[in-house]
Amino acid sequence: MKPYTIQLMICAGTGCVSNQSFEIKEVLEKEIKKHNLQNEAMVVTTGCNGFCGAGPIMVVQPDGIFYQYLKVTDIPYLVEEHLVKGRPVKKFMYVPPKEEIPIPRMNKIPFFSGQTLVALRNRGMIDPEFIEDYIARGGYRALAKVLTTMSPDEVLKEIKKSGLRGRGGGGFPTGVKWETCKKIPGDRKFVICNADEGDPGAFMDRSIIEGDPHSVIEGMIIGAYAIENVREGYIYVRMEYPLAIKRFNIAVQQAKDNGLLGDNIFDTNFCFDIKVRRGAGAFVCGESTALMASIMGNPGEPRAKYIHTVEKGLYDCPTCLNNVETWANIPQIVLKGADWFTGIGTGDVTHDPWGGSKGTKVFSLAGKVNNTGLVEVPMGITLREIVFNVGGGIRDGKRFKAVQTGGPSGGFIPESLVDLPVDYDELTKVGSMMGSGGMVVLDENNCMVDMAKFFLRFTQDESCGKCVPCREGTKRMYDILYRITKGEGKEEDLDLLEELSNMIVESSLCALGGSAPNPVLTSLKYFREEYLTHVRDKKCPAKVCRELLTFSIDPEKCLENGHGCGVCEKNCPDGAIYGEKKNVHFIDSMKCGKCGVCFDVCKFGAITVE
Amino acid sequence: MSSETQNKAKEISEKWDNNPENIIEMMHDIQDEYKYLPREVIESLSNESNVPVSKILNIATFYNAFSLKPKGKHKICVCMGTPCHTLGAARVAEALERELKIKMGETTPDLKYSLEETRCLSACGLAPVVVIGEDLYGPATVPNIPKLLKKYEKK
Amino acid sequence: MAKLKIEDLEKITEEFKRKMTLREGAGRVKITVHLGTCGIAAGARKIMNSFMEEIEKSKATDIIMTTSGCAGLCSREPMATVEVIGNAPIKYVDLTIDKVKIIFDKHVMKGAFVQEYALSVGSEKIQ
Numbered sequence: 008m009k010p011y012t013i014q015l016m017i018c019a020g021t022g023c024v025s026n027q028s029f030e031i032k033e034v035l036e037k038e039i040k041k042h043n044l045q046n047e048a049m050v051v052t053t054g055c056n057g058f059c060g061a062g063p064i065m066v067v068q069p070d071g072i073f074y075q076y077l078k079v080t081d082i083p084y085l086v087e088e089h090l091v092k093g094r095p096v097k098k099f100m101y102v103p104p105k106e107e108i109p110i111p112r113m114n115k116i117p118f119f120s121g122q123t124l125v126a127l128r129n130r131g132m133i134d135p136e137f138i139e140d141y142i143a144r145g146g147y148r149a150l151a152k153v154l155t156t157m158s159p160d161e162v163l164k165e166i167k168k169s170g171l172r173g174r175g176g177g178g179f180p181t182g183v184k185w186e187t188c189k190k191i192p193g194d195r196k197f198v199i200c201n202a203d204e205g206d207p208g209a210f211m212d213r214s215i216i217e218g219d220p221h222s223v224i225e226g227m228i229i230g231a232y233a234i235e236n237v238r239e240g241y242i243y244v245r246m247e248y249p250l251a252i253k254r255f256n257i258a259v260q261q262a263k264d265n266g267l268l269g270d271n272i273f274d275t276n277f278c279f280d281i282k283v284r285r286g287a288g289a290f291v292c293g294e295s296t297a298l299m300a301s302i303m304g305n306p307g308e309p310r311a312k313y314i315h316t317v318e319k320g321l322y323d324c325p326t327c328l329n330n331v332e333t334w335a336n337i338p339q340i341v342l343k344g345a346d347w348f349t350g351i352g353t354g355d356v357t358h359d360p361w362g363g364s365k366g367t368k369v370f371s372l373a374g375k376v377n378n379t380g381l382v383e384v385p386m387g388i389t390l391r392e393i394v395f396n397v398g399g400g401i402r403d404g405k406r407f408k409a410v411q412t413g414g415p416s417g418g419f420i421p422e423s424l425v426d427l428p429v430d431y432d433e434l435t436k437v438g439s440m441m442g443s444g445g446m447v448v449l450d451e452n453n454c455m456v457d458m459a460k461f462f463l464r465f466t467q468d469e470s471c472g473k474c475v476p477c478r479e480g481t482k483r484m485y486d487i488l489y490r491i492t493k494g495e496g497k498e499e500d501l502d503l504l505e506e507l508s509n510m511i512v513e514s515s516l517c518a519l520g521g522s523a524p525n526p527v528l529t530s531l532k533y534f535r536e537e538y539l540t541h542v543r544d545k546k547c548p549a550k551v552c553r554e555l556l557t558f559s560i561d562p563e564k565c566l567e568n569g570h571g572c573g574v575c576e577k578n579c580p581d582g583a584i585y586g587e588k589k590n591v592h593f594i595d596s597m598k599c600g601k602c603g604v605c606f607d608v609c610k611f612g613a614i615t616v617e
Numbered sequence: 618m619s620s621e622t623q624n625k626a627k628e629i630s631e632k633w634d635n636n637p638e639n640i641i642e643m644m645h646d647i648q649d650e651y652k653y654l655p656r657e658v659i660e661s662l663s664n665e666s667n668v669p670v671s672k673i674l675n676i677a678t679f680y681n682a683f684s685l686k687p688k689g690k691h692k693i694c695v696c697m698g699t700p701c702h703t704l705g706a707a708r709v710a711e712a713l714e715r716e717l718k719i720k721m722g723e724t725t726p727d728l729k730y731s732l733e734e735t736r737c738l739s740a741c742g743l744a745p746v747v748v749i750g751e752d753l754y755g756p757a758t759v760p761n762i763p764k765l766l767k768k769y770e771k772k
Numbered sequence: 773m774a775k776l777k778i779e780d781l782e783k784i785t786e787e788f789k790r791k792m793t794l795r796e797g798a799g800r801v802k803i804t805v806h807l808g809t810c811g812i813a814a815g816a817r818k819i820m821n822s823f824m825e826e827i828e829k830s831k832a833t834d835i836i837m838t839t840s841g842c843a844g845l846c847s848r849e850p851m852a853t854v855e856v857i858g859n860a861p862i863k864y865v866d867l868t869i870d871k872v873k874i875i876f877d878k879h880v881m882k883g884a885f886v887q888e889y890a891l892s893v894g895s896e897k898i899q
Contacts, residue, residue: 011791012794012820012839014794021738022740022743025743025753025755051795060742060743062743068794068795068797069794069795069802069838070840094841095841140788142781142784143784143787143788146781147781148781151778155778205736206737207699207702208698208700209739212739213739214739246645247736247737247738266774266776273776274777284641285645286682287676287682288680288681288736289680289681301641302638303638304639304640304668304676307679371739373699373700373742374699379741411699462699580715603759607758
């Protein structure tokens with residue numbers, strides 16, 4: 008093959024694709040041809056790079072020059088400067104918040120340099136649609152090692168020893184799960200990859216699949232080998248991830264074509280195959296029993312787990328289900344050994360599999376933080392390091408208020424706990440949970456009552472309706488929260504919320520209901536004052552709960568800065584704004600629907616919200 | 618019952634081995650084809666795959682992916698994930714309601730646009746996110762909505 | 773497509789290694805040809821091509837070949853920097869195709885730098 012001198016690695020994850028990374032690739036190739044550089048420069052589309060907030064992203068190798076916010080129209084200039092004249096272009100480089108000097112190299116940018124990559128080791132390095140790229144980065148070596156030099160028991164022992172715990176939420180030790188499934192008698196067993204975890208704000212699974220689908224497939228094959236009697240596997244993917252579904256289908260087909268799935272893999276007598284199934288937009292299908300019901304062509308309703316799915320799961324056969332990130336960790340553990348893995352993280356898992364959190368965890372950092380994106384960090388790192396070092400702090404110089412982890416099943420962690428080391432057990436102790444790793448950062452402009460209401464509405468919508476505590480309980484909780492945000496709350500409501508929460512936690516059928524009250528419980532615990540301000544003073548300190556706000560116009564700003572421009576009047580959908588052109592405008596509070604359009608359109612900051 | 622719908626149902630059912638367990642995948646294909654599940658096709662599919670109509674309807678109403686009513690030519694989805702919510706998705710949704718003069722979940726009378734909420738699309742770096750057809754936009758802001766819709770006016 | 777055997781994994785890796793080495797920025801030797809305006813005018817592209825031919829001939833996969841901008845010493849172009857990773861980078865000046873062959877053979881492949889063509893040892897620090 009050609010000895011290229013430069014490779015342009017352009018991100019083709021969902022975020023960057025929506026900002027035209029494929030169009031950019033086309034123009035890049037056109038420009039490269041124009042300058043007759045096609046024998047020197049090669050354009051590669053990679054999976055999600057992780058720094059999604061700054062997309063589209065391109066990294067120029069071998070020097071690791073990092074470009075962000077690229078536009079199609081920038082490309083001719085970029086090619087001319089960087090590729091022809093050899094001058095990296097400063098204006099497309101990353102500039103840290105509050106600084107002016109750009110950082111040219113990717114590995115010097117704190118967002119990247121603060122990370123430890125295990126599950127994401129191939130991100131930005133391979134084209135996910137080429138199995139050769141994965142193999143050239145050491146792919147399918149773990150499988151080769153397992154099939155030729157290890158017995159299934161030895162593989163299981165290694166995974167157990169590594170202390171790997173399920174990356175999907177609960178943190179159940181993976182090795183223990185595999186072992187239980189292995190011990191149950193049966194000659195037809197299944198492994199499943201759960202790619203249907205729909206915690207809002209958690210996009211690591213999508214990113215891993217889009218960027219490195221073969222690592223998940225390799226992990227599943229190894230799991231099937233270790234558990235034994237597993238010849239069939241399923242990957243169940245959320246339908247909200249069209250690109251991930253496409254990449255999984257391509258990867259599975261390539262693995263089949265190359266004999267890595269199918270009969271007699273690597274000429275051994277081990278046989279295993281995988282099918283990809285699309286979800287249908289039900290959050291509850293991230294729950295294992297609901298997911299299995301859906302694979303069998305039924306509505307995704309969970310069942311009570313008196314008998315675990317490792318005993319009776321899919322088609323009543325023993326079934327081992329792990330999530331995307333867990334499977335992606337397996338090949339690395341096999342290759343590098345359990346001791347390497349236990350060297351990262353917290354606690355001690357030598358005797359107790361629940362004794363610590365080992366390895367790394369991928370978090371998706373989003374919300375009011377400067378660097379939104381995917382970060383993989385060692386377990387035990389503090390929230391402060393994640394939010395302020397890797398994440399670059401809070402947007403627009405606002406005050407940090409809380410981090411929400413674990414999605415609708417998790418909770419809020421206030422500023423006072425920002426030095427908390429992040430692992431399974433610490434998060435549970437403060438009332439939240441790891442979940443699949445979503446981290447949504449909130450600032451002073453987010454109202455905690457509104458956030459709690461948001462999550463309750465979510466669980467209410469997604470409750471499958473099978474059991475009463477979840478179906479009715481979350482509805483009543485939502486009603487109470489709605490009342491509070493409308494200014495009709497009473498102080499007793501707070502106690503009632505707690506009582507209802509405890510009842511739902513105790514008596515729900517599955518984890519969706521059992522964890523649904525967590526956002527309410529943690530916000531009540533850490534932000535009770537804010538609830539009380541809503542209830543007693545009928546005010547929303549963060550200025551979010553609309554019924555509690557009044558909009559008015561600052562006459563001075565309106566006249567002096569804006570010269571009574573009248574844009575607010577023109578845009579008001581309720582016809583609630585009056586005023587002559589070039590004169591001060593007024594809001595009729597009786598007519599005002601509090602939509603906030605005037606606030607958005609006023610360029611002079613003349614609209615005040617109280 | 619027209620032969621066209623019958624053929625389509627047959628083709629899709631065969632693609633999934635006429636296996637009743639694959640009914641959800643079959644329904645996905647029909648939804649992709651017609652943008653909703655027409656009654657006629659449901660009945661044909663039931664014949665082909667041996668899954669009772671009642672069960673197909675049960676699945677169709679359980680999952681968000683399926684619709685029993687025709688949808689607009691351009692389906693507009695507002696992401697309701699947490700990061701989008703914290704960055705103002707609700708206001709973006711209202712702006713769309715105002716522009717299109719329909720409520721969330723409705724379709725314009727000329728069948729041009731449908732407006733829906735969707736679960737987290739995991740494009741949180743671009744929050745708040747709006748998807749029109751297959752195009753994803755973000756960050757979507759209230760003042761930008763009219764301009765965004767203009768792109769689809771003639772399509 | 774034929775079924776992969778375990779040996780094939782290594783074959784694929786070898787075949788793609790050069791691509792990956794470049795991508796990872798982590799080869800054994802890094803050759804940088806300075807392609808500024810005057811470098812190009814002085815024939816730096818020809819120099820680069822002959823380095824590439826040498827790499828091709830040698831079948832080595834652990835050499836990164838890349839380009840950079842003007843090195844700031846326009847009168848001594850064409851220039852190239854050869855860095856055996858772990859050792860100080862050496863700048864070669866006034867290059868010709870014949871010199872390239874010698875440098876490649878002695879320095880890149882065998883690790884002994886060619887003093888008579890070299891300008892300096894070391895490099896300015898990049899922040």
